[in-house]
Amino acid sequence: MIKAISNRGQAQPASPMRRLEAPYLKMKEIRSHIYPLNIGQPDIETPPSYMDVYRNFPGPTIKYGPSGGLTEYRKTLSDYYANCGISLTPDEILVTTGGSEAIIFVFAAITDPGDEVIVPEPFYANYNGFANMVGARIVPVTSQAETGYALPPISEVESKISARTRAIMICNPGNPTGYAYTEKEIKDLKTLCLKHDIFLVSDEVYREFVYDGTHHSILSESGFESHGIIVDSLSKRFSLCGARLGQVASHNKAVMDAILKMGQARLCPPTVEQYAAMEVHKLGQDYFDGIRKEYQKRRDTVFDGLMKTEGVFCKKPRGAFYIQAKLPVENTVEFAHWLLTEFEMNNETVLVAPGNGFYATKDIGFDEIRIAYIIESGQLARAMDILREGLSAYPGRR
Structure with a gap:
């Protein structure tokens, strides 16, 4: 048997x-x-400009692309982030096969089996699965419906930190709660992560969808170059869930080098989709x-x-x-x-x-x-x- x-x-x-x-x-x-x-x-x-490129791709062969993504597409993403007030070079962005792969790669790059990632709950349920795949463990800190699922008091978050903690992860704005973190909450998390020398990972897939107030990204914060990591995706932004295009962004070269090697193991993210995605990024505000x-x-x-x-x-x-x-x-x-x-x-x-x-x-x-x-x-x-x-x-x- x-x-x-x-x-x-x-x-x-x-x-x-x-x-x-x-x-x-x-x-x-x-x-x-x-x-x-x-x-x-x-x-x-889905924007017609995306579909036009997809339907009319001129090459006779769909070849492998670079493991970290097409150079010109990473430049497109760098320009996109600049318009969001986030300064990133193309080398600080790696293209992934969807946001899910971005999270798996980040977890694999920053945790060893048995390490912990603190996440305010309720959270996107697949974080549990991604952590399990690399042998890490999600440690929840519970937010309350009565506050609209705001970040719990920072003292509660800090109480969850142990010798095995490698990161705090947030989704901003949140799935499933729709909660958008305030600038103060982002600064409080930054201070906490710097104090304990742990990463802050921010899932910013829903960045454009903030209806009251503005979005505050962790990488718009200065003095956070080594500790901040963004995971991102085009799935919701441009109604491209099936295209499977995401990205990881960080100023931390060691993290990005590790993720690039993981990307090399799966060869490359989708190529035609990246050419098409360059077109949808021209749509503007x-x-x-x-x-x-x-x-x-x-x-x-x-x-x-x-x-x-x-x-x-x-x-x-x-x-x-x-x-x-x-x-x-x-x-x-x-x-x-x-x-x-x-x-x-x-x-x-x-x-x-x-x-x-x-x-x-x-x-x-x-x-x-x-x-x-x-x-x-x-x-x-x-x-x-x-x-x-x-x-x-x-x-x-x-």
Whole structure:
């Protein structure tokens, strides 16, 4: 009999965002419509300029590219960051096969097996899986719905630091919370990381999607050259989830050299996609202004709908395209399954993501859901009506 798979393989967590995929596919054959609010797949059209390059690539052969990304594309990214107030040379940016690979490479570069990364929870659930893949461990510090999932007091964050701590990681603005960190919070984290000589890793995939106030990047802070690392992606910014283009950015040469060697092991990131991405970066601020306005409208639609629903609690998020909300139920895993498979309004229903999957601490988040507002506002309003009626009819409502 063949030997069992590795402990790492057995410990690898399944994605909580996709735990209802099987019943969803079954119910799609039965319901006239299911509003999919469980996964952050934007419905915004991919820019035509990207598709034009992709369809009309002139070369007879799609060849390997440089392991760190095309030189001209890294220059494009350097210019993009400069427009965001972040000074990075092309050599301080490495292109990855999506933001997921960027995070895996960073974890692999800065941790050894058994090392720890502190992350405010709730957090993007796949961080757990990425850490497990390299033998690292996520140490959560719990934020509260009552504060809109703001950074916990810095003393609480510091109390989680141990001899095995290698980094603090944030998502800014946050998935699943939509929380956008303040300038003071970024400065407090910088001070803490410098004090303990640990890295601050910032997932800034949703940088453009801040609706109230401005975005504060860790690499816009001076005096943080050795300790700050950005992971980034085009997936949400330009509706390019399937293109699998991301990047790592840091002034720390040792970190970037290590990541480049990891990139060499997988040869190169997608090549045609990089040429196409150079075109979409020419769109400018007008493009983002329009997208931001649309997502803000959607956020307001969902938030207003939740506020009309008895027993629901949430704060209005400032960024990303998610809302994490508390519901008057004991177990949103059971509620989400019931809503999908047993409840309907005019043969329509809603698919949401149970909130506990975004926590590393056991037994919390079971009264929360994440809503991704990635469909147009009229559909979102209808989805909120269905959710409201579903909660009213749910046998397990508190």
